[in-house]
Amino acid sequence: MKKMAWFLTLCLMVGLAAPVAGAESNPYAEPVTITVAYDSTSTANLVPVQNSLFDQMLLEKFNMVFEWEDIDSSSYDTNVRLQFASGDYPDLLMQAPEALVNELALTGKILNWDQYEDRLTDYVKLFDEKTDGGWAGVKKAICASDGLVYGLPAINPRQTARCWHMRAGTLEKMGLLESADALPASVDDLVAMLEAIKAANPDSIPMCPSVAGDSVWLGWDNAYNVQSSYYVDPFTGEYVPYGPATDNWRAMLITLNKLYSEGIIQQDYLNTTADIVNSNITNGVYYVNFDWAGMRTNNLNNLNSQTDPECGWVYDLKMVSANPEQGFTFIREAPYFSREMPAMTDKLTDTEIDRLLAFFNWTATEEASLFLSWGVEGVTYTTAADGNRVFGDEFVSFTNPSGIGVGTYTRYHQDAIPNRSIDAVIACSGTVNIELGTSFTEQGYGYYPVLSFKFDADTQEEVNMLYTLINDTMNEYSNQFVMGLLDPNDDAVWNEYLDALNGCGLQEWAQYYVDYYDANLK
Amino acid sequence: MVKDRSASAHILGFLLTLMSVLVILMVMVPILNVFAISFSSYEAFTRGEVGLWPVEWSLKAYQRIFSEGIIPRGLFNSVVYTLLGTTVNMVLTTLTAYPLSRSYMPMRKTLSAILTFPLLFSGGMVPTFLLVSNLGLYNTIWALVIPNAIAVYYLTVMRTALEGIPAELNEAATLDGASEFMIFMRITLPLSKATLAAVALFYAVGHWNSWFDASIYLKSSAKYPLQLVLRNNILSNEAVMQTGEGNNIGITSIQYASLFISMIPMMLVYPFIQKYFVKGVMIGSVKG
Numbered sequence: 001m002k003k004m005a006w007f008l009t010l011c012l013m014v015g016l017a018a019p020v021a022g023a024e025s026n027p028y029a030e031p032v033t034i035t036v037a038y039d040s041t042s043t044a045n046l047v048p049v050q051n052s053l054f055d056q057m058l059l060e061k062f063n064m065v066f067e068w069e070d071i072d073s074s075s076y077d078t079n080v081r082l083q084f085a086s087g088d089y090p091d092l093l094m095q096a097p098e099a100l101v102n103e104l105a106l107t108g109k110i111l112n113w114d115q116y117e118d119r120l121t122d123y124v125k126l127f128d129e130k131t132d133g134g135w136a137g138v139k140k141a142i143c144a145s146d147g148l149v150y151g152l153p154a155i156n157p158r159q160t161a162r163c164w165h166m167r168a169g170t171l172e173k174m175g176l177l178e179s180a181d182a183l184p185a186s187v188d189d190l191v192a193m194l195e196a197i198k199a200a201n202p203d204s205i206p207m208c209p210s211v212a213g214d215s216v217w218l219g220w221d222n223a224y225n226v227q228s229s230y231y232v233d234p235f236t237g238e239y240v241p242y243g244p245a246t247d248n249w250r251a252m253l254i255t256l257n258k259l260y261s262e263g264i265i266q267q268d269y270l271n272t273t274a275d276i277v278n279s280n281i282t283n284g285v286y287y288v289n290f291d292w293a294g295m296r297t298n299n300l301n302n303l304n305s306q307t308d309p310e311c312g313w314v315y316d317l318k319m320v321s322a323n324p325e326q327g328f329t330f331i332r333e334a335p336y337f338s339r340e341m342p343a344m345t346d347k348l349t350d351t352e353i354d355r356l357l358a359f360f361n362w363t364a365t366e367e368a369s370l371f372l373s374w375g376v377e378g379v380t381y382t383t384a385a386d387g388n389r390v391f392g393d394e395f396v397s398f399t400n401p402s403g404i405g406v407g408t409y410t411r412y413h414q415d416a417i418p419n420r421s422i423d424a425v426i427a428c429s430g431t432v433n434i435e436l437g438t439s440f441t442e443q444g445y446g447y448y449p450v451l452s453f454k455f456d457a458d459t460q461e462e463v464n465m466l467y468t469l470i471n472d473t474m475n476e477y478s479n480q481f482v483m484g485l486l487d488p489n490d491d492a493v494w495n496e497y498l499d500a501l502n503g504c505g506l507q508e509w510a511q512y513y514v515d516y517y518d519a520n521l522k
Numbered sequence: 523m524v525k526d527r528s529a530s531a532h533i534l535g536f537l538l539t540l541m542s543v544l545v546i547l548m549v550m551v552p553i554l555n556v557f558a559i560s561f562s563s564y565e566a567f568t569r570g571e572v573g574l575w576p577v578e579w580s581l582k583a584y585q586r587i588f589s590e591g592i593i594p595r596g597l598f599n600s601v602v603y604t605l606l607g608t609t610v611n612m613v614l615t616t617l618t619a620y621p622l623s624r625s626y627m628p629m630r631k632t633l634s635a636i637l638t639f640p641l642l643f644s645g646g647m648v649p650t651f652l653l654v655s656n657l658g659l660y661n662t663i664w665a666l667v668i669p670n671a672i673a674v675y676y677l678t679v680m681r682t683a684l685e686g687i688p689a690e691l692n693e694a695a696t697l698d699g700a701s702e703f704m705i706f707m708r709i710t711l712p713l714s715k716a717t718l719a720a721v722a723l724f725y726a727v728g729h730w731n732s733w734f735d736a737s738i739y740l741k742s743s744a745k746y747p748l749q750l751v752l753r754n755n756i757l758s759n760e761a762v763m764q765t766g767e768g769n770n771i772g773i774t775s776i777q778y779a780s781l782f783i784s785m786i787p788m789m790l791v792y793p794f795i796q797k798y799f800v801k802g803v804m805i806g807s808v809k810g
Contacts, residue, residue, distance in 0.1 A: 040743065041754070072750075074757040075737040082738055085648050086655045275567075275774055282568035306565055 028063040032355045034348070037080055038411070039095035039340065040070035053376050054411035062359050066092075076100075084109060091347045092356065095340035095416050101151040102144040104343070106457060111344040111353070112148035114139075119357040123152065123364040126419055130155050131335040141452035142338045145460070151341030152360060154418045157425050159437025160330050160447075164219060164320060165289040165297060167304070169312020174200055180314045187223050187255065187322040190288075194264045197287050207259060208286035209269045211277050211296075215475075216269050216482055217252060219290025222329055223320045224252040227448060228474070230513050234329045234446025239517050241510035244474045245498055251322065253481040253488040260482050270479060284308045293436055294429030298398065315432050317439040330440045332447035340416035363418045372417040373424035375406050391427055398430045453516050463512050469504040553785065560584070560779035567774065583779035593780055595744060596751035601787065603747055604729040607667045611725040612718065614671050615680055620706050622677075623684035634681075641674050647738075654739060665739035666732070666747075673728075676721045683717040684710060719795050730788060752780050 040048060048070065058064050069090060071079045077100050083089040084104055093101070093110075104110050117124060127135040139149050164183065171177035176196050184190040197206040210218055221227055225235070226248035232239050243249055259265045266272055266280075280286055282303045289300065293315050300313040319328045344356060362368050374381045374389055381389050396403035407413050414420060414428065425433060440447075455463060477497045481488040488494065554574040559567055560583055561576035571577045587593045621627045622634055645653075650669065659665040687710060695705045711718065733750040740746060746754075756777055 069741045070743050071741060072737070072743065072746075072754040074754050079738060079741070082648065082651045086652050088655055088660070278774075279568050279570045282565075283570060303568055306569060 027358075028061075028355065030351060031063050031065070032352050033065045033067060034092050034352060034356065035069065035090040036066045036092045036094050037069050037071055037076075037083070037090045037096075039073055039076045039097075041073050048408050048411055052411055053371075053379065053409040057371065058359070061362070062355055064355050064359065080104070089345060089347070091345055091352065093343040093345070094411075095413060096151065096343050098142055098151060098153075098338040098341060101341055101343045105144045105146070105148070105150040109346050110150045111346060111348070112150050113152060113344075114148050116353075116357050119354075120152075120361045120364075122361050123418065126155065126364040127153075127336070130419075133335075138336050141334065141450065142336070143454060145454050145456045147454075151338065151343045152418070153336040153338045153341060154416055155420070156333055156335055156337050156415075157420055157422055158433040159332050160440065161292055161294070161333065161433055161436070162219070162290060162331065163293050163432070163436055164316040164318075165291060165300060165313055166316060167287045167300075167311050168314045169310045170284070170308060171197070171287060172312070173310065176200065180312070183316045183318065184320060185318055185328075186324045187220075187320055190223075190320050191255065191259065194259065194288060195262065198262060198264050202263075203285075204287065205266050205280065205285050206264045206287045207266070208281065208289035208291075209266050209272050209277055210289075210291055211274045215478075216265060217256060217478070219320075220252050220256060221249075222331055224248045224255075224322045225326070225329055226252060227331075230451065230510070230517075231448045232451065234448060235326060239514070239522075241514055242470075242501075242506060244478065245501055245506065249478075250488055250494060253478060255322075256482045257484055257488055261484055265482070278303055282306050284311065289313075293432040294398075297432065298430070315436075317435060318443070319440065319445060327446055328440075328443070329446045329448065330436075332437075332450070334450040337415040340413055366419075369417070369419040369421050372410050372412045373406075373414075373421040375409050380406050380409055389423060389427070397427055451517070451521060453513060453521075455512070455516070459512060463509055466505040466509040470501060470506050470509060473500050473504050556778050556781050556785075560775065560782045562775070564775045580775075583775035586776055587779055587783070592743075592751055592755075593748065593783065596746055596748035597783060597787075599745060600730060600748040600784075603663060603666055604726050606663065607670075607729040608722055608726045610667050610671055611673070611676075612722050615673070615677050615721065615725075616706075616711070616718070618672060619677055619680035619684055620710060622681045623687075625689070637674055637677065651738060660739060661741045661745070663745070666729075666735050670728075670735070673725070676724060680714075680717060680721055683714055687713050723792075723795060726791075727788065748780075748784050752777075752784060755780060 038048070048068070055066065058066060077097070080089070080093065080096065080100065081104075084107060089109065093104075101110065105112070113120065124135045127138050131138055133140075138153055142151065142153055143149050166177070166180075166183050168177060168180035168183070171193075172179065174197070176193055177183070184193050194206040197204060209216065215228070217228070221243070225233070226246055227240075227243040229243060230239070230241055231243060240246065256265065260267070281300060284304055284307050289296075297313055297315050301311060304311040304313060319330055321328045342360060344353065348356070363372065374391075377383060377389075379392075380395060381391050384390050391397045391403075391406070393400070394404050396405050405413075414424075422434060477486065477500065480486040481497075486493050486497070551574065555572075558572050558574055558576045561579055561581070562572045563578035563580040563582070566572055566577040618637075622630060622637075624630070627633075644650075654660060654665050654669060657668075659668060691709055691713075692705050695709055700708070731749055733747065733753050736745075736747050736750045737753075740750075
């Protein structure tokens, strides 16, 4: 009897100990549910599917469920701000922009990631390995005004995204281009080519406006080594407080005015819509374009080939410069993306925070990179005989730009993936995005370093208000200079423009940035 | 009626007809253009060949819309919100306007002044959101219906119209033993059909076109009305075009097809209530 009692007691102790032992070996035994405000989109080919591959992966690997609140991109900021104001906000924000995250951080309801850095070792290591300034440099760029980081950025796999495009096939036939490799390198040569196109085809508008409605000086500013705000000169290393107040900007406007008066720039460029531009591309009105690389080249050829099968639009792996002897520059992007970041709120429990940290640290691994970039083999992609991955026919790719985005299944937009695989970038956008940066760097091009200014809330409000006035005045005058309503060659008129900028508080605005630059970024 | 056959009358008539034709063209040409683009191939559109009639007829845009379900669902939601919202609007507006139109109603002027105050001032977006959220209406259809249940402007129009009904009718009905509610249902409402139709149309169009309240009070995209779906679609596609990562082939056709679909319900309903609308729109402005 006594032996039986001991035996039963022993069994009971083993039985009670078993769950404890099991819990130690499985850190994710306890299921966790997180409410998530997700920056979604109603564009049909990007709407996330329910119970997606991501949801399945999350449950299998982390025993975690995300309760998604899909908020359309266009109203995401408003919705989230209202939720925080009402106190009814979610546990986690996904794909939230940096500005919103840092603004909400001031409410004290967003948790900073700095306190958990020791639990994000793979994430930190990813940035240390793949960015020049490392994780510390990126943190400094995206931190809030208190110096802490409230969102997790993603690696930007490309250095730059915009370049010159030329309708090389048609230009070669017109005898205006020797070959697609002989694209103009100097502004003088480019202007001469544009004028020759206009002379050969008077109905044309050789210079194509940006489809996205960017300024008419896009691309030309880089050619004249000037930017539309503050910048560091790539050649001298000198900080320039405000580019549109410099002689380089004036020289650029003089050239653009000349092109406008000759009908080389679209006369109604200020009112032109994307549909008009695309229609003109289709009808072969344009010959030169400065725009996003990748699918834009494809797009130009697809549209223009309807009326000119041999249009042969190509992108240029070189930049244009007004002073080739001095050198060439390109606009280098930041090594990170911070417009779609996750942010944790103070509604999370310790268990939920632990689980999320494990998940986000995992997103920096190669396994996560493959999953978030490509999805699941056999479902979203296949592996060809040569070992290269290929997206399924219905998914977006370089040859199928209007396909379904893989993010519908993986819940990560491409710019939100912490370590997006290069082959996925190439499969979607072609090689140009990667080629451009490599080519410019190899050719020794200078670039404008990304500057990140962090002001306190009051100062930020002040500089924002001043900049709105300054920028509006700059645009108003600059467009009038281009269109010939004001003469950029007239010193009196140019001085009047500078006085107008000063009247908007340019000196005061610039001083904020100069002081910050001298103290923190020099 | 004696017609004025003078030359000046003819000239005036001609000018008025000309102006009417111009206004009609200003309205119809964009509608026809939207119709034409939605039923044309995208290639014909980019070549600039589409005017007021489809070129290279294509149903691709409509096939895409109805196969994906977002826009049909938005259309269904809009119909539901419009019918429910307009019903609630009309019931509450008429039930409020009737007592205010009765001269023997105690504190009539005070109540009218209180109701008119919100015409000038509003609580603002955040307090309204807090109120809606705390009432448990967030992410429900009632968030679109209850906060805007009575529009004071239309209430004023309705009250003015009801004041125009002769008091003798009510007195006669009262002598015959009718209650206030019976007078309201059997006498007042039937005599106010024109006003009711006009106000109902205004409310219905307001519900049909609204998107902002839905964007902040509805978190489930399955509940979005059509106008919000269209808006989001257009903004998303613009963003896609700006990044250059996407391709806008076909997007414009889909947008125009969506626009045309959103116009159809109102275009179908209006001819049937036009006569009431024409009578009713003037009632609130002319007394006696």
